[in-house]
Amino acid sequence: MMKLELQNIGGFTGVHTFDIQKGINRITAPNAKGKSSLLRGIQCLASDDETVFRDSLNDDNDTGTIKLDDGYMRNLRRVNNIVQATPADDRTFFDENSEWRNAEKIAFFTPKSRVVLEIDQNAFDVLRFVKSVSGAEIVESDLRRKESQLGDAKQKLDEYIENLTSAQKLEAEIKTMQGDIQRLQGEVQELEAEIAKESGTMDITDVSRDLTTKKREIEGLHERLRVREGEVKRYQDEYEKARSQRELINEEIDEFEQTYESPEKSIEGFKANIHKHERRKKSLKRGKDMVDSLLGVINEAYKMFGETERVVPEEASEISSLEKAYSLLGEPRECPVCNGSADRDTLEHRRDGLRACATDLSKDMRGEDEQTKMIKLDMKELQDKVDGLRAKRRALDEAKRNAEEYHKDWDERKDTLDAIEREISEKESERENLERQYEDATKNVQTKSRERLNEMRKKVGGFENEIRNNHKQIDRLTSEIPDYMIGETLEEYARKKNKGLEQLRMEIGELETQYDHEVRGAVKRFNDKINNIYHDMGFTTFRDIKIQEETTRGRPSSLDVLVEHESGKKQSLSSLSKAEQLTLGLVFQISAKENYIPAFPLFVIDDNMNTFDPDRFKLALKYLADKADYVIVSQPAPPSEQDELVIKYGVD
Structure with a gap:
């Protein structure tokens, strides 16, 4: 025997105790006398649903307790009109056995259980029920999460690949332009050699070679400058972020200190006020x-x-x-x-x-x-x-230390940046001198040859400017791509990122296999038992009951129940009467208990067997008594026959 103690649960105010004996326990009472309150109290021990808690706690009290023997306890409290449990102080059925976490969905056949609610709305979803009791629901949730992750990752990768493709097209253009520059420089050198041969002046060739070398040095310095500017910008941003964080924290501290001159005294005042109200409540x-x-x-x-x-x-x-x-x-x-x-x-x-x-x-x-x-x-x-x-x-x-460190790094890199800029300035000055020397050297050159040289040099300058612009565009495109290494090819990057996608695809494939295994395994378990349960409970309307599967792309997409009458007539679940659907819903829950939580000690039915004739009712109870240690069933009683709630033991 187990002792059930309810305090401020449902219609029960104060502490009420009930004896629950092994076997059949029939809760009989007129309506509104506590039958459902008693059963909901037991349900709280198998549930972590706030809706169940809200329906269970007495409206006139803000705290309530359910105890079942010394093993199980649930404390409820109302906070801001929300009824909550206190898991740290509770011991529920699923705390004892994690396999009993679905007990509420399986072993409680009440007007507010999912199966009964869906049948009342003519919307009983067999697949959803099978998933919820078999564990496929958890697998499906993981599967949906992984599919969402894969979709997001693919979308981002497409965006990165698009940016990288554009960047690498620009790099290809740069290489083409560098080839054009080399070709033009070769033509310039040939032209300068011809001019030197015609005019007998060799200075122009030497100056041109020095000028080309100087331009390359300047281009290399500009590349270094571009990298250093990126570093300076990054450390400057980090410094500004740390400084802003510091200012924000300072403002919050100032605001708090202005609001509460002495927080400790305010807290003591709160405590004194609490004691005052607690004394008043005690007196009340x-x-x-x-x-x-x-x-x-x-x-x-x-x-x-x-x-x-x-x-x-x-x-x-x-x-x-x-x-x-x-x-x-x-x-x-x-x-x-x-x-x-x-x-x-x-x-x-x-x-x-x-x-x-x-x-x-x-x-x-x-x-x-x-x-x-x-x-x-x-x-x-x-x-x-x-x-x-x-x-x-x-x-x-911490923000102050970070700001100081970032500012120090910023200064160091800025010094380096300034040094590079000074070096560029010196090289530019040398280049200008060389250009003047080149111009002096070409004064004696024929006008036609000089115009051709200037045209070639202008083309080279145009290519150089376009290369610099392309470098800036490449920096912008690649700065948004995570894990990208400068110089990495599109194929290398895509291959690297696809490894992560392949891992997700593999996990999704495993989850799909596990989901199919759970659902199809559950369907087989139900089909192996439901006919025997139905007939052993004394029901004879249907000769055969079977869950049928519909698939989409090889995966179970829906389940339906097909019943066959003695006459051979076949019907689907949705075409049956409400009473027939409720009978099958009860059979499914009993089958789920036998399949998934056979050791769970309870099976609870609230008001849903009242449509059965007396003989069938007895057969059903006798069957249940073999499948659960404690079977608890509510039965209405006419007020003329019975005033208060009574627990009757046994079938009769």
Whole structure:
């Protein structure tokens, strides 16, 4: 036997205990007497769904507890109108056995379980049910996540490849232009040699060679300058980022210190305020307990006052204590407290007054709770800010050190940049001198030859400018490409990145195989059992029940249930009546329990077997008693036959 204890759960206010025996437990009561509250309390031990918690906690209380024997416990609390559990203090079924994590979906056949809700909406999705109980749902979630990652990675790679393709086209153009420059320089040298031969002046050839060498030196320095400028820009950005972070942290610290001159004193004030409200609540509770006690006495007096006669058992004349008890109760229509006369209206008025007072006290207690919660939240917010302030001060020191380091690196690279710029300036000056020498050397050259030389030199200059522009464009395109090494070919980069994509594709393939295995394995397990379960429970409407699979590109895309009547007529699940669908839903959940959590000790059914005839109801219960240690079923009872909730044991 297990003892179930519910405190402030559903319609139960305060602590209520129930004995759950091995075998069949039938919870019988009129409507609104706590049948569903009791079952939802048990469900909380197998659930981490806040919807279940919200439906379970008593509306008039902000905390509740469910205990089942000494092994399982769930604490609920309402915070800002949201009902939450406290996992650190709880011990649930799935804490004991991780394989029982799906127990709520399998072993609880209630109006709010997914299967029953979907059947009520004529939308029972067999594939979704099979996935949720078999583990395929988790595999599918991982599969969707990996497919999304692959899609994002492919899209980004396409963008990177497009940038890299453009960059490498520019590099190809640069190589072509460099070839054109070499060709033009060769032609220039040939022309200069001809001119020297005609004019007998060799200076022009020497000066031209020196000028070409100087241009190459300047071009190399410009390349170094381009790299250094990138480094300077990067360190400058890092410095500015660190400086901005430092300024932002300083502003936050100043704002906090202006708002709270003494945070520690504010926190002590919050604590004092909390103690005040807790004392007020304690006093209110003491008053409510007294009112509740008096109300209990008045209620009993009211009930006894309404008796027209009181039957004294024969044993009272033989047992003195029993005789004394009945004498103390007084006569009907007398007040059992003072033995004086009383009228019904006076008792009714007093009872109503006490009820109203108890309600007001409960409301005031909840108000004190809310005040305490708000103060605690404010205090926690302030404490978090104080902790955050300390962290910000540490972050400020870190940001200051980072800014100083970045500024030092920035200065060092800027010095190098300045040195390169000075060297370029010197080389440019030397180049200008060489150009003047070249111009002097060509003064005696024929006009036609000089114009041709100038035209060639202008073409070379044009190519050089275009090469510089292409380098800038390449820098812009490749700076956005992660893991790219300068000089790496398009094929090498694509091959490197495709390795990561191939790993994702391989993982997706494995998950697809695992998903198919889970779903098809589950379908086979269900098909192996559902007919036997259906007939062993005493159902005879269908001769055969089978889950059928529809596939898309070789993967299960949907599942349907096909039933065959004794006449040979076949129907799909959606064409059956609501009662027939509920019967099959129950069969599926029992099959899921046998297949996936056979050792789970409970099977709970709330109000969903009321359509069965008595004989079939008994057969179903007997079958379930062999599949779960504790079978708990709710049954409505007419108010004329039964006032309160009662647990009956066994089938009869």
